[in-house]
Amino acid sequence: MLFNSIQFVIFLPIVVILYFILPHKYRVFFLLAASYYFYMCWKPEYIFLIMGSTIIDYFAGIQIEKSQTRKRKKRFLILSIITNIGILFSFKYFNFINDSLREVFDQLNIFYGVPAFRVLLPVGISFYTFQSLSYSIDLYRGVKKKAERNLGLFALYVSFFPQLVAGPIERSTRLIPQLHEKKTLSYENLVEGMKLILWGMFKKLVIADRLAIYVNAVFNNQAEHNGSTLIVATLFFTFQVYCDFSAYSDIAIGSARMMGYDLMINFRRPFFSRSFSEFWKRWHISLITWFKDYVYIPLGGNRVSKWRWYLNIILVWAISGLWHGAGWNFVLWGTISGLFLILAVWLKPVRVKFWEITKWNQEAKLHRAIQIMLTFFLFYFVQFFFRANSTNDALQIIQKVFSDFGPVFVGVPTTFIFSWFGIILLIIIEFCQEYYSENIRLINNNKIVIRYLTYATIIVIILMIGVFDGSQFIYFQF
């Protein structure tokens, strides 16, 4: 079920109403049934994958807690890791690795006969497997002391519908205690939840899906377009992917908030970051912190030799790229992002020296603006790899960008104009939120008239120029 569908508009209020009508002891099972229904609207048989992962992690979790020796605990942790990574590998990475091996063997003129595994990628597989995995690792590490004994509640932790298919990837230490709590109906939660849903719908329908029309028209036929057009299309894609994904997160957080659950913030206006490392502290926060806690720190983090640290960064980012998609272009996307982070570390002494010599005011508005634009540019550059259909395509696009100039393809003029309108509006709103959140308040204004007019204006803009074709969220494919 898509958040931007009529189905969901009917589904959510029914779930919220029934949730609060039911006695506390039945709520977990009701939410679990609602979550499974939510997922099964897409492809019913894949619910068994979630159930399988849930049962094994539930069992492994109890055994990890009960085990007296480290060795035995490890055995059950490995069981959990193999189960989740195994599911992920079979459905997401098998064909990628198989095809890569086939290409290598073809180059060597050796017959390679392993057939492809033609199956549809289960929606949200990367999200729920990571969420489930974090539970077992936390128990093994002792971050979480007690394994969950209530199977229904644990199943709900794995499959809680607002964040099941595209996050935020929650931690057991945050979500499980909340699932135990008895939630009472709160006016503030209902209103705050609906505000987030409304803002998410605006970003998805007015900005992301409008940009998608132009972006898809260009990238589906990229050979026909010049470098100038590809520059604009990639710029649009950069905003599209942000609006699309942050919209999903907002709707997820808002839906959960209505029932009293507090999911973690996933985006904090990343386009106003002043460095590339700050950017990744504001973008897809739940995933980046997951990689930090469960991959980067176990590898030694920055408490190792300098070169090992650099290697850790590259490794974590390459894996993060692979998490996003089973393709070498995603691996390159991650690796280049990692390289940019290392480059920032290398260049820090040079920057500091330059600021000292020139007595540059680092808090000056101009300095901040330059930092923000440079950070944006770095992220924009890696999007060439993220959006392209393959590494070859990405390299061809970059080559064109530097060599093939010409008039920019406009396509349908209204789409082009509405796209720019959406981007400019987003920048203005986020600029105000970033720097003037105390002074300029619309949706959170104390005066009811301003607040209601803001809500109504957002809805009117959605109705006037929103794109209602029920397109999927980009991160579903991950």
Place this chain on the structure above:
Amino acid sequence: MAASLSISNFNFRKLQILQKHIVLKFLSKLLVLIILVGILDFCLGSLIEYLYYHQGDNVYTATTYVINEAEEDILIFGSSRANHHYIPEVLTARTGLSCYNAGCDGRSLFYDYALFKSALSREKPDKVILDLSRTTLYFDQADYDRLSHLYPYYRQNDNVREIVGLKGKIGLYVRLSKLYSYNSTILIILKSFVRPRTDYNGYIPYPGNRTMDPAEISYDSLEYGVYHEADPTMRLDENKINILASFIDDARQAEVDLYIIDSPYFYMHKDSNNISLAKIIEVLGEKNIRYINFANDNVFALDPGLFGDPTHMNDFGAKKFTELVADIITMEDNVHP
């Protein structure tokens, strides 16, 4: 024991009252918001509706004209290829019948059928030309998405409602919101007041009346005489097949002479994999109607002077082609007066 029970009962009642209070507060404020949005939707929607039906000439006024007013003897339906390939003035000069070109950029058989049925329910044309590309019957999501062009007529026109219904539940939004009926139209409406389009009874010559640039020609395709061999993985759209059959049946029932034509392309086509073309021929065969096929016609194909791009003829090509079509119509009129 009794005391604790009464306290818990009291708390429970208090909680119930509190929750009832929250629900009432929330619902009352939600109602205020819904009323506010409803008022804005009605006012702004009515304003755009007024502008929509009083705008300068553009693609929407052409649609409105065919749905609400057209009384010409010959009506031409189809996509941009119909719009740029058939010149009503030429047809009128040769046949003596009035003519309007209702072809529209990027539209599909769904759009054609909605317009045809609307025109038919009002005033029966003598003849209808349907420009039907050989790939028309393939499924293409864009054909459904572009039905939004018809939303402004959804509330008052049964034929439009039937066709838009193929898109799923989207009609619910159109019914609920007046503003949504005019979704994304405002810029085009405003532009029409500043710079209305120029057409000739619906016909628009290929922009700039350009001829094909030799640099655009794929000589590999010329050498093999092949361009766009149909993709065997593409699937047919059952809705389109049914609409094509209904189009023919309705025309026949109304005793309208129907000409189904595939107008020329620059490149020759190889059709061995084209299941859409095979289906068109099958449906037309069953209905005993001729498919007048100019797709691989030597008079037009491979002549860059007649084309603006590989799929659209320029004004020279359109004139030459329309004369041929007019001759076919006149000839058939002579055979079956």
